[in-house]
Amino acid sequence: MTLKVYISVDMEGVSGVVHKDHTSRDGDDYQLARRLMTLEANAAIEGAFDARALEVVVNDSHGTMRNLIPELLDPRAQLITGSPKPLSMMQGIDNTFSAAICIGYHARAGTSGILDHTMSGRAVYDLRINGKSQGEFGLNSGIAGYFGVPMVMISGDSAATSQATDLVPDIVTAAVKEAVTRYSAKCLSPIMAQSLIKEQSKLGVESRELIAPIKYPTPTTLTLQFMNTAMAEIAEMIPGVERNNDVTVSYTSEDYLEAFKCIRALLIIAGTL
């Protein structure tokens, strides 16, 4: 079977990135940050090919999802760029992949780490899967697992990698920085971060058969605690969405992907109020 590797690349967990001046398109340091992001993606691509991958698909998973610089990206990989995408940070994953890698990931909303948030810093106070708080890694692991694909490697700040280990104990990690506060970190130099990511990606792909895909028990309930009541009031109008309290709604489904898409749509419809 062709060894295909999937790579989801976010930005907040890239070494050197600590502020929205890095992560917003209109930020003064954005061009610097997108270059560092692309170089970390390249390190993971290289690691995957070193582990004998024959095909690598990279999905730009941050903000507008138009951050990775196409002409700088390793030409052996294919790039999914732009948004919206139905599976968002996991667009393009399916059951033909053998392993998934997360690069540049960050801590979930409400936990100490660089630029912690879950999906939307403006709208989401907390997100729970079957009652347990999860960040983007937890959500995306469920999508990969839906297709039988294990998350084999994660890079990001040490908060992101330790949260990933809570869910997937055998995942290979690359902590490229350690938060001092939400907006400051002790960082590996880009060259050292990239070399660590390359090595750990290779190891992760080689370990793929030892790492179980995440399958959340069904029916699966996704619970969204919004930042304000207006968001919950609008979200509640969608058929099937339950209002749990003033700021919280939930959606339950036998199909994890359906529940994920519902939450994604709720954030688009109600997340900017």
Ligand SMILES: [Zn+2]
């Ligand atoms: Zn991001």
